[in-house]
Amino acid sequence: MGLIEDADFREFLAKDYARLVAAVALATGSRAGAEDAVQEALVRAWERTTKGEAIDSLGAWVAAVALNVSRSGVRRKMAERRARQRLGAPPTTTPDRSHGDAVDIERAVATLPRRQREVVVLRYLLDLNTAETATTLRINEGTVKSELSRGRAALAERLGVENMKVSNDARP
């Protein structure tokens, strides 16, 4: 039985899909294409598992493939266009959907450099640890820590919460 038919897969969709789409949207600055990219990644995951190949952490795997798909020039263009057509939304490269106050954090994240955006959302939204984030983005752990530190400071400033306590996110 392929992964697509598995109850586990539906559970994954229910539990993780929305967060993955949000994470990719924030990381790439394009919510329109994020859903398409995550779906593309899930189909690739399905193909992989039907060939008997194991995926240790489906969430991390899908996040990384979706980010790759989103970075890819032609595919990104295709995905954005399709997503916009479905949503009936005008072409845009900024987040085109918001939910109440969340727009502030989205706008703040959108101002970060791409690498910082990716690290921030993988750590804070997908709860990947430093090693998992490094693996997903193919960067070393030191870079993850430094980018997270810079991104956190920038977000604090833009959200006006500079005086909040910084626990230094001591998770490995």
Place this chain on the structure above:
Amino acid sequence: MPDLDEYLRNELRRSVAPVDVNDVSSRIDRRRTRRSRLRKAQSVALTVVVLAGTIGGVAVLSSVFRKGSPAPIGDTSPFPIVPKANGVIVAAQQARGGPLQLVSMNPDGSDRQVIQTRATGDPWLPAWSPDGTRLAVAVFPDPEPRAIWVMDADGANAVKIAEGDDVSRPSWSPDGTEIAYAIDGKQGSSIHIVNADGSGDRMIGDAIQGKDYFSASFSPDGTHIVYDKGTDSGFGIFVMNADGSDLLRISTGPSDYNPSWSPDGTRVVFTRQEQGAESDIYVMDVDGSNESRLTSNGPGVTNLNPEWSPDGTEIAYVAGVTGGPGSLVVMNTDGSQPVTILDGGVIGISWQPLTAPDGPTDLPGLDIGLDFRLCRANRLSGVDMLGNGTAGSAWTGVRLKPDGSCPSEFEGFNVVAVDHTGDGLADSWWGPMQYCVGCKPFDATDLNGDGSEELVVLAQWGTTPQYLLFSIQVGPGKEPKVRPILVASPGHPQAGFRPGEPVALWTGGDEGFSASVRCEGYPGTPILVATWSDHPIDGPGSETKEVHETRLRLESDGLMHAVDSSDSTRPTSDPGPATWTGPACGVRFWPAF
């Protein structure tokens, strides 16, 4: 005071929009179905193409190599361990009371041929050279002394290179220049290394008295020698450095002998003397751990002389009776499916290694002369990236982790490496490749008419495969380096050719997308014409599609220039560019899956 990390975590979670799981599941299922249909259609086309004989097959070198560190003991690796393919098996056989003779046969026993040689005496113990072109044979004349002869694969040009009492089966060094063997002399029993032409014979380590060495074999990387010798309890298997230092017993049984390295140098298959006239084939890690029994044929059956197949997938051995000659049997490396391929009278055997064909290998830790080893490696030979007539090679692969484990293509540091001097070792590499799932060096062709070849790497697997182009860049006073070919300004961003980015060519089709590459002016002044179209598969606007065409020329500045481009909107019914691409500038781009 509130915690900033927790605040950011909560704020970001609030940005997550709820989804309708049923709707998402349904959309993914539709996408999967479309993909599956497309793939089936492409498979049919692929079959036609293959049957037409227009595509060279890529032989897959199957492997059961254990995952783990390829270095058996020690840190150095003078000779790269490279994948090999299986050639013929040569057996010393005495058939129906006739003379002992060398017989070659395919691994399934077919096409038996007698190897005639002028070496005088019975050819007991053959050994193929690492390149599979020569044989070293321990020959037992009557009267003695025994000798080691080296000859061509067909038995011609036989030369005696060593002589003495009880010379053992010879073992070639990985580079084919030296031969190790055991011999009994006035000083006792000892291990010798001699040059393959018979010169430079010298003893390694010390001679021993009262007990004998039975054989000595170079490890596949040439750093160690495994040997067997008499012990107080019977026989034992030992490993030492190739210079004779650091002896270590690795076998645990009272009578273990006939050691043979696995091609990756991580395991040793051997014979264990059981009770009475019974011996069986066992295998263990090179440190003596993880021992397991592969045969169990009972009293009176003496399974002897195991040898690993060059590709690592099988083990050949002699199934004798009460220690005498027997039949040549080939089995899987776990002892399953033993098949007799030569009946009776067999004494010594050797399996011919052949240069592995292009294609993937699972060899853990392929050493191609870089500062790191590759796994998930894929090779393409016959690449001439300097245009000097040298047949070099190109590889893709993943860097082995420091702990010796092999990351997935997805997680790992993917590299492209090139040998442009033709010595089989990489001279430069580039990485990491961002997209490298199912990637491989796809082809090499001259894209600018300067006589040197550019490398085409299949960078992304799927129904819309992506190809990256590489060239060798030679700066003043610098070593040649393989680097991706970048797009020159202004490029054609609408079609994905952005200045400063690697040139990425797409072919094939997906939902609403099709792309192809064709070529003009090849081989003189080639121009690649990349075309792709995109249309929404549902919703508003699905009645039209965008079509982009870019004419690309690789200029002397090493950059790919978009010399002409067009962007148009066409009805969806317009056939647009084909999803199939024929030969383009010497490369057969096609959807690969």
